[in-house]
Amino acid sequence: MLDGAPLSTLAVDVVFLRRDENLPPLLDALRALGARYVDPAGRHIVPDADKLANLRIHRLVTSMGALDVMETIGHGLSYADLLGDTQVMEVAGVKVRVLGLETIILSKEQANRDKDRATLHLLRRTLQMKKGPPAQAG
Amino acid sequence: MSHPADSALPADVAPLGTEADGEPYAWEGDDDHVIFWMLSLTPTERLAALQGFVDSFMALQNDRPAQV
Numbered sequence A: 001m002l003d004g005a006p007l008s009t010l011a012v013d014v015v016f017l018r019r020d021e022n023l024p025p026l027l028d029a030l031r032a033l034g035a036r037y038v039d040p041a042g043r044h045i046v047p048d049a050d051k052l053a054n055l056r057i058h059r060l061v062t063s064m065g066a067l068d069v070m071e072t073i074g075h076g077l078s079y080a081d082l083l084g085d086t087q088v089m090e091v092a093g094v095k096v097r098v099l100g101l102e103t104i105i106l107s108k109e110q111a112n113r114d115k116d117r118a119t120l121h122l123l124r125r126t127l128q129m130k131k132g133p134p135a136q137a138g
Numbered sequence B: 001m002s003h004p005a006d007s008a009l010p011a012d013v014a015p016l017g018t019e020a021d022g023e024p025y026a027w028e029g030d031d032d033h034v035i036f037w038m039l040s041l042t043p044t045e046r047l048a049a050l051q052g053f054v055d056s057f058m059a060l061q062n063d064r065p066a067q068v
Helices: A020-032 A049-054 A079-085 A101-111 A114-131 B004-008 B030-039 B043-061
Strands: A011-015 A057-062 A065-070 A086-091 A094-099
Touching: A020 A049, A020 A065, A079 A086, A079 A101, A086 B043, A101 A114, A114 B030
Parallel strands: A011 A065
Antiparallel strands: A057 A065, A086 A094
């Protein structure tokens, strides 16, 4: 949505670069949000340093809503793979690095789940309208 | 944009770029109006629009008029 597609999602997706120095601030941020894992059994499981270092996907609920923290998306697209198609946007005074539509489309094509395919038309159309001018009528 | 993983796409998935080549596009209908409106907004305004949708749902849930 930040890049212009009229689509929203229930969860914010964050891709992080797994480096030792990145894990403590990530864990601090998750704790500040009161993050806990989505657990079908209803257990209260919270992120810790060991989980961040060893799990690749963290599906969380927080005080601000659902949050997915991942090392890769699509077919193994990592932070380094994605960085070239990102831009920093200032949203409500906060600078956030947002993934571009082209790579969002690519990741959804690769994931190829029903919910991904359902969004592809609008994503592709938004990208087309961002890139090209409207055709002259008549 | 191409990517090595493109070759792993399912056969029925169009490769990236087939619809976004920068060519002039013909107006297609309702979706285009919404996209055009969304593209006219700043990122902060887009989030504000989304928040407005959420507020409307909450107002319905709480059985009170939405703030417009």
